[in-house]
Amino acid sequence: MLPFLGGFDYTVKFRKGLENQNLDCLSRAPVNQNCISADVSKNDEVHQVCASAVFEISSENLTADAIIQETEKDQELAEIKRELLSSPVNSDYILDSGILFRNNRL
Numbered sequence: 001m002l003p004f005l006g007g008f009d010y011t012v013k014f015r016k017g018l019e020n021q022n023l024d025c026l027s028r029a030p031v032n033q034n035c036i037s038a039d040v041s042k043n044d045e046v047h048q049v050c051a052s053a054v055f056e057i058s059s060e061n062l063t064a065d066a067i068i069q070e071t072e073k074d075q076e077l078a079e080i081k082r083e084l085l086s087s088p089v090n091s092d093y094i095l096d097s098g099i100l101f102r103n104n105r106l
Contacts, residue, residue, distance in 0.1 A: 067106065068098045 071077045077100055084095045094101050 064097065064099060071100050 071081060080093055081095060081100050083089075084091075084093060084100075092102050094104075099106070
């Protein structure tokens with residue numbers, strides 16, 4: 001891995017875990033070592049880690065009201081929501097009970 005990283009110009013900076021939660025979850029995600037061998041591509045390993053991480057995400061604070069509030073805080077999502085309310089068009093987005101979905105996903 002180090003020879004690969006040596007080809008890039010970068011600076012390592014420390015960040016507290018609280019400021020880096022999205023990446024911290026990947027470092028703690030369980031990886032089945034029996035499935036990883038030298039001939040497995042890096043892409044396959046990344047997909048395995050991401051798939052494992054998805055099941056580790058806590059949803060105890062995730063409510064419909066929280067999703068609606070956070071959507072309103074995001075300018076781009078709030079604009080999409082306003083457009084759907086004013087003139088529903090055939091798009092990838094739908095609004096269901098105040099929650100914005102794209103291709104049937106949050």
